[in-house]
Amino acid sequence: MTSSSATHQDEPISANLMVATDRTQCQRLKKLVNKEDATTMVVVMSRAEAPADEKPTPPSMHPLLAEAACRGNWEEITYLLESEEDLHRHSSKTPSKEFLDKLAAYSTGNHQASRSSAAAMQPAPADVEQGIGAVPRRLIKGVTMEGDTALHLVAANGDDSSFLKCAVLIHGKDKDLLWKQNDKGDTPLHCAARTARSEMVSHLVVLATGDNIVEELLRQENNSNETVLHMAVRNGDHQLVKHLLAEDPKLACFPEKETSPLYLAILLEKGSIARILYNESENNVLSYSGPNGQNALHAAVLRGPVLTRMLLEWNTSKKLTTETDENGSTPLHLAAGLPGAGWRGSPCAQVFNANTAVLYQPDNNGLSPIHVAVAAQANGPFQYQPDNNIVWLWAKSNAIPMFVKKCPSSAGLRDAKGRTFLHVAVEKKNAMAVFYACRSGSLAWIMNMQDREGNTALHLAVKDGNNLGIFRGLFGSTQVNLNLTNAENQTPLDIALYQLRPSFYDVMEDPEIWIKRALIIAGATRGVSRMDHFYEEYENHHGVNSDYYKDKELEMLKDSTQSQSIGSVLIATVTFGAMFALPGGYRADDHQFGGTPTLAGTYAFHAFMIANTIAFISSTMATLGFMFAGCAKLSLVRRKIHFDKTTGFMHNSVMALTIAFALGVYTVLAPVAQYTAILICAVSPLVVLYNFADFWLNWFLFALPLHARKGTFWTLRVYTFVVLADLFSVSWLFIAIFVWAAYGRNHPISISISPAQAPARFT
Numbered sequence: 001m002t003s004s005s006a007t008h009q010d011e012p013i014s015a016n017l018m019v020a021t022d023r024t025q026c027q028r029l030k031k032l033v034n035k036e037d038a039t040t041m042v043v044v045m046s047r048a049e050a051p052a053d054e055k056p057t058p059p060s061m062h063p064l065l066a067e068a069a070c071r072g073n074w075e076e077i078t079y080l081l082e083s084e085e086d087l088h089r090h091s092s093k094t095p096s097k098e099f100l101d102k103l104a105a106y107s108t109g110n111h112q113a114s115r116s117s118a119a120a121m122q123p124a125p126a127d128v129e130q131g132i133g134a135v136p137r138r139l140i141k142g143v144t145m146e147g148d149t150a151l152h153l154v155a156a157n158g159d160d161s162s163f164l165k166c167a168v169l170i171h172g173k174d175k176d177l178l179w180k181q182n183d184k185g186d187t188p189l190h191c192a193a194r195t196a197r198s199e200m201v202s203h204l205v206v207l208a209t210g211d212n213i214v215e216e217l218l219r220q221e222n223n224s225n226e227t228v229l230h231m232a233v234r235n236g237d238h239q240l241v242k243h244l245l246a247e248d249p250k251l252a253c254f255p256e257k258e259t260s261p262l263y264l265a266i267l268l269e270k271g272s273i274a275r276i277l278y279n280e281s282e283n284n285v286l287s288y289s290g291p292n293g294q295n296a297l298h299a300a301v302l303r304g305p306v307l308t309r310m311l312l313e314w315n316t317s318k319k320l321t322t323e324t325d326e327n328g329s330t331p332l333h334l335a336a337g338l339p340g341a342g343w344r345g346s347p348c349a350q351v352f353n354a355n356t357a358v359l360y361q362p363d364n365n366g367l368s369p370i371h372v373a374v375a376a377q378a379n380g381p382f383q384y385q386p387d388n389n390i391v392w393l394w395a396k397s398n399a400i401p402m403f404v405k406k407c408p409s410s411a412g413l414r415d416a417k418g419r420t421f422l423h424v425a426v427e428k429k430n431a432m433a434v435f436y437a438c439r440s441g442s443l444a445w446i447m448n449m450q451d452r453e454g455n456t457a458l459h460l461a462v463k464d465g466n467n468l469g470i471f472r473g474l475f476g477s478t479q480v481n482l483n484l485t486n487a488e489n490q491t492p493l494d495i496a497l498y499q500l501r502p503s504f505y506d507v508m509e510d511p512e513i514w515i516k517r518a519l520i521i522a523g524a525t526r527g528v529s530r531m532d533h534f535y536e537e538y539e540n541h542h543g544v545n546s547d548y549y550k551d552k553e554l555e556m557l558k559d560s561t562q563s564q565s566i567g568s569v570l571i572a573t574v575t576f577g578a579m580f581a582l583p584g585g586y587r588a589d590d591h592q593f594g595g596t597p598t599l600a601g602t603y604a605f606h607a608f609m610i611a612n613t614i615a616f617i618s619s620t621m622a623t624l625g626f627m628f629a630g631c632a633k634l635s636l637v638r639r640k641i642h643f644d645k646t647t648g649f650m651h652n653s654v655m656a657l658t659i660a661f662a663l664g665v666y667t668v669l670a671p672v673a674q675y676t677a678i679l680i681c682a683v684s685p686l687v688v689l690y691n692f693a694d695f696w697l698n699w700f701l702f703a704l705p706l707h708a709r710k711g712t713f714w715t716l717r718v719y720t721f722v723v724l725a726d727l728f729s730v731s732w733l734f735i736a737i738f739v740w741a742a743y744g745r746n747h748p749i750s751i752s753i754s755p756a757q758a759p760a761r762f763t
Contacts, residue, residue, distance in 0.1 A: 081173050155204060187217065192204060214247055230261055250285075254287065255289070297312075322358060336348050336403075342398045348402075360407075447474075458482070496515045569623055572616060579609075612656070612657075614737065659684075
């Protein structure tokens with residue numbers, strides 16, 4: 001044993017010292033460590049990096065070198081980088097006179113003198129190297145303001161033979177430049193691929209092959225976590241993509257996180273390149289990752305059915321359908337909100353059919369895809385009841401019917417607030433989703449489901465108060481219970497009463513009034529609470545006794561008074577002028593009754609005078625009422641009373657003015673254009689109808705919901721009463737005008753003066 005030990009001690013020890021000072025050498029050292037060699041011992045020594053503010057600033061690139069690199073001028077680059085001896089050996093490398101003149105501008109002496117003194121110069125930390133006197137080694141280390149080396153500039157600006165020769169030259173002078181990254185993290189290979197220099201990319205790969213760093217260089221990521229393959233994909237260069245994958249079949253697997261080349265290809269809708277990435281990758285294995293936790297399928301569903309189908313065919317494990325982004329959204333969450341999501345073959349239908357279980361997968365807020373489908377396709381306020389054809393078309397194109405048909409239980413899925421898709425549809429004003437649910441018998445079981453606050457969809461519709469269309473849809477469904485209480489012991493009627501403003505509302509137009517009216521007519525009840533407690537909570541809810549509410553009422557009163565007084569004053573002015581500019585004019589002064597109206601004694605003229613007078617009186621009284629309502633000397637209560645009374649006078653003045661206009665036109669036009677006069681009289685009442693449009697329209701739209709709730713006989717009886725009552729409220733005006741016109745025309749005081757040349761049909 002002793003002799004053996006001695007023998008081993010006498011054997012010479014083979015030792016190799018390797019010092020890694022850059023990335024290339026580190027990669028070689030790493031390969032050495034990975035070798036299965038028991039005789040290898042590696043000693044790793046490192047030093048702490050200097051603080052960022054103490055790092056030496058790299059020298060700025062010499063302007064002449066930058067220009068030469070951008071132009072691919074091999075002679076000029078050679079002249080700048082070659083040593084003195086090499087220049088003497090290759091006299092044919094002499095650059096142009098123009099270059100030498102530029103060089104003289106940067107040099108203090110001639111070129112030979114500068115190079116002779118270069119060896120004696122110490123590197124100075126100047127931003128720009130002065131003259132060519134710096135050694136070639138220092139020249140090639142220079143960078144631009146963006147951190148680009150000479151090799152970056154050559155790679156980015158061309159790929160013809162001159163640029164390729166320049167790249168070989170620069171690489172030969174400093175092989176580390178092939179790995180050098182600029183301020184954006186780009187290597188020269190990134191720059192060449194970004195500018196679609198395919199020949200340069202191939203050439204740089206050849207250089208990397210000689211350095212045995214092809215794989216490391218191709219997988220090098222910049223600050224945006226992109227490899228050279230990303231650049232080729234973005235440019236749509238099919239051949240370059242194939243070439244890169246041929247060099248490294250696993251290149252499409254990098255980066256393992258963030259935006260993969262496949263995600264980028266899908267995002268840019270480059271399906272052919274996506275197929276190349278898949279087909280040319282080793283064993284068809286590649287990365288599907290995207291930013292913010294997304295995968296390629298997240299992007300594909302937003303880019304159309306073709307790309308979606310392609311990814312689903314590749315991913316047979318259906319894993320892509322279950323992966324979520326940073327918000328917890330699966331690809332189905334994104335697809336469910338797209339227009340036409342319910343059509344056969346849509347991205348939503350494809351993902352859903354591939355894995356129906358994803359429908360039950362909530363995001364970070366507890367929203368399932370069915371909630372997203374309702375919220376994303378909300379169509380805003382829908383005031384009118386759509387017919388069955390419209391609802392049917394919506395159901396064909398929306399994802400909700402597709403989800404419910406294949407997975408009926410999904411209709412009852414709740415989010416973090418306990419809301420079903422019907423609750424979300426009401427809150428997001430998706431009227432079509434509400435109408436679909438109300439008309440679908442299979443969804444009757446969700447109509448009265450309550451969220452965590454105990455609210456049904458009807459509670460939320462009443463709370464909104466501004467969308468009568470949604471309320472009518474729920475109100476007209478007999479499956480909806482009108483008397484359920486929420487966590488605050490409030491029925492929909494309680495909420496409707498709470499929603500009413502204490503003042504300044506229109507009993508004919510405000511939707512809150514119609515909601516309360518419909519619930520009361522249908523027999524809805526209040527919750528179990530004392531009336532004094534209810535009124536106390538109502539006052540607290542609206543802050544009736546607060547200074548803020550009083551200031552708000554004063555502001556509303558001021559705005560309403562100013563706007564409506566303009567109309568009353570205008571009507572008063574028009575009717576006052578019409579009284580002294582009568583239709584038909586006046587008799588001549590030399591006539592026995594000179595100065596009297598020419599058409600006096602005709603029926604239409606008498607009716608015109610009465611209508612004009614009523615319009616003038618009503619508008620004048622409305623003006624006075626608005627003046628009192630805006631008077632600061634009166635109390636707020638008295639001012640509100642004056643304002644409320646004045647509204648009726650405004651309605652009367654508008655009706656009377658319309659009648660006066662029609663009669664005045666008929667009086668002067670009928671003798672010569674009777675049909676035109678009749679047409680004008682027929683269309684004039686449109687002004688009156690518009691004045692009461694909301695009142696009649698709402699009664700019309702509530703007919704079907706009330707019929708569903710109360711039956712045919714009750715609905716006919718109530719509607720008959722409403723029509724007669726409303727006709728009576730305006731009929732007094734017509735009676736006053738036309739009855740008095742008939743009476744006054746035949747009275748002796750009127751017939752003492754016969755109309756001059758009046759047509760027979762008016763007498």
